[in-house]
Amino acid sequence: MVTLARLGADAAHASDSASIRPACWAEATLSEDPVAVARDDERWSCSGAGQSFSIAAERVLLRFDIQADQTPPRYLLSRRSALEAVHLLAIDQDFTTRQTSLPAASLRSSMAGGYFSAPLPVLTQMTRHVVAVIDRPSHRMTLENAYLSPVDAGADTDDLRFLLLLAGLTGMLVMPLIFNAAFYRALRQSFVLWHSALTLSMLMTIVVTSGLAVVFFDPPPMMLSAMTTLIFGLTISAGLMFTHSFIEQGKLHPLLRRILPYCAAWAIFLSLFHASFPFVARPVQSAVYTAAFAPVLAVFLLSMIDALRRGSRAARFQAIGYAPLILVGLIRIVTGVVPGLPSTDAMLLFYFGCMFEVLLTALGVADRFVIIRRERDRARSEADLLERLSETDPLTGLLNRRAIERQFEQLRADHFTALAVVDLDHFKAINDGYGHHIGDEVLKAVAVALEAGPDVRAYRLGGEEFLLMLRGHDVEKEAERRREAIPTTVASGVPVVQGLVTATMGITSISGGESFPTLYERADKLLYEAKSAGRNRTRGATGET
Numbered sequence: 001m002v003t004l005a006r007l008g009a010d011a012a013h014a015s016d017s018a019s020i021r022p023a024c025w026a027e028a029t030l031s032e033d034p035v036a037v038a039r040d041d042e043r044w045s046c047s048g049a050g051q052s053f054s055i056a057a058e059r060v061l062l063r064f065d066i067q068a069d070q071t072p073p074r075y076l077l078s079r080r081s082a083l084e085a086v087h088l089l090a091i092d093q094d095f096t097t098r099q100t101s102l103p104a105a106s107l108r109s110s111m112a113g114g115y116f117s118a119p120l121p122v123l124t125q126m127t128r129h130v131v132a133v134i135d136r137p138s139h140r141m142t143l144e145n146a147y148l149s150p151v152d153a154g155a156d157t158d159d160l161r162f163l164l165l166l167a168g169l170t171g172m173l174v175m176p177l178i179f180n181a182a183f184y185r186a187l188r189q190s191f192v193l194w195h196s197a198l199t200l201s202m203l204m205t206i207v208v209t210s211g212l213a214v215v216f217f218d219p220p221p222m223m224l225s226a227m228t229t230l231i232f233g234l235t236i237s238a239g240l241m242f243t244h245s246f247i248e249q250g251k252l253h254p255l256l257r258r259i260l261p262y263c264a265a266w267a268i269f270l271s272l273f274h275a276s277f278p279f280v281a282r283p284v285q286s287a288v289y290t291a292a293f294a295p296v297l298a299v300f301l302l303s304m305i306d307a308l309r310r311g312s313r314a315a316r317f318q319a320i321g322y323a324p325l326i327l328v329g330l331i332r333i334v335t336g337v338v339p340g341l342p343s344t345d346a347m348l349l350f351y352f353g354c355m356f357e358v359l360l361t362a363l364g365v366a367d368r369f370v371i372i373r374r375e376r377d378r379a380r381s382e383a384d385l386l387e388r389l390s391e392t393d394p395l396t397g398l399l400n401r402r403a404i405e406r407q408f409e410q411l412r413a414d415h416f417t418a419l420a421v422v423d424l425d426h427f428k429a430i431n432d433g434y435g436h437h438i439g440d441e442v443l444k445a446v447a448v449a450l451e452a453g454p455d456v457r458a459y460r461l462g463g464e465e466f467l468l469m470l471r472g473h474d475v476e477k478e479a480e481r482r483r484e485a486i487p488t489t490v491a492s493g494v495p496v497v498q499g500l501v502t503a504t505m506g507i508t509s510i511s512g513g514e515s516f517p518t519l520y521e522r523a524d525k526l527l528y529e530a531k532s533a534g535r536n537r538t539r540g541a542t543g544e545t
Helices: 002-018 034-039 140-144 155-173 175-186 190-209 212-216 223-244 253-278 282-291 294-309 313-337 349-391 401-413 425-432 436-449 475-493 515-534
Strands: 024-028 059-065 074-078 087-090 098-103 115-120 126-135 147-149 418-424 456-462 465-470 505-510 536-541
Touching: 002 175, 002 465, 024 034, 024 349, 034 059, 034 087, 034 098, 074 126, 074 140, 074 175, 074 313, 087 253, 098 147, 140 147, 140 425, 155 175, 155 190, 155 212, 175 190, 175 401, 190 212, 190 349, 212 418, 223 294, 223 313, 253 282, 253 294, 282 313, 313 349, 401 456, 401 515, 425 436, 436 465, 436 475, 465 475, 465 515, 475 505, 475 536, 505 515, 515 536
Parallel strands: 505 536
Antiparallel strands: 024 059, 059 126, 074 115, 074 147, 087 098, 087 126, 418 465, 418 505, 456 465
């Protein structure tokens, strides 16, 4: 950025040292002969450096005085804006006049950013004045920045180095677009798209307002002038919509958030109207157009202040990133509206502001990306935890019926080949005789006896009923070993219970595509057959144990 500023200042200084600025100016109507006006000394206003120009008249004449010892100029250069035609007069010492006329469509874009150039008539050693006659100028900068030069701007070494550096910095703006494409794939957030639109519009602004457009495309200056106006509106609109979508919920007053899209639409309308109809109210239109952005700037500043006051993290990146561009906006509004001040667009500061803004807001987008990913990971972890809690029996720590119903197809795919239903015998008598707290301790001991492992999954279906899913070479033997461990485990863990606590089990094999309800119903039927046969036993497909 320092190099950009230095090269830009060097290029401007080099241009000033070789240029000839207007010494006088005059006003006329389109019906008057410009040669006659140029020869009428009483029509000229010659207030020297810093003179104030007006575009109220239909035709404005600028007179450049040529010194005999100066290098003869060859081009008129000035800031491009909408106009109808340029007439150039070369007036010799003996009042011989040579004239060329160029309609707006015949002007050429200059390598100097934002300027047009027009070749002068033949100048001789006797030439003392060059008069530039501009028909229906639409902006004071066309008059204020006009000068004569022996070469087209942008042709010397400093200009080319400045243009090369600007091209490199412009290319760097492509990187946030690539990052945003990756961010959007992960986030699907609208602010990423608006930041891409903002970055793209700034990239286009730098290309169009600098000599890069001339190098690559060489469009007519009037087309570039209209494009500059349109892209400026798009940039303002994209920036406002980025703020609207980027500031966190609850960190911006609802009224300000609702107003921002209307301001974005207003910016588009202003630029579209001004670019399409530049001569509707020509003498005041540019000033009115510039002043019409003041409410937009005010709403944006209020939004930043309010968001910062509410502790918005996103607003910090925007407030810092937009600071140079806000300063550019203030300079343009003040110099474009206040009478007597020369208009300036602060292009060097604008270029710096574009780079600075994109850098800071890109960091802001990356910061939001990290925050959103962290929040999503936390939410996913909490959801997983809640799901595990919803599928876990709080008393025994075993999975519940909801878990087995969700996991059943995966367990079948993992080659679990048997399902067993286990029910404690006479458990109601334990609750009635010892109390429910002792009954709970018995259920915990049963969960320990069922001993879940890599080839065994244990679930509590409710009350005193449990379920086993098994795989391996001898699933019935594994299930029976666990059922037979229940009395010993309960006696050791809950010694207050007198007598053995036994269990009855029904077990069935998993085959084909049978659903969990079908298999459970078959195992439950085998369980009740075993209970009817006297309890404390197992009934399976191969018989009773």
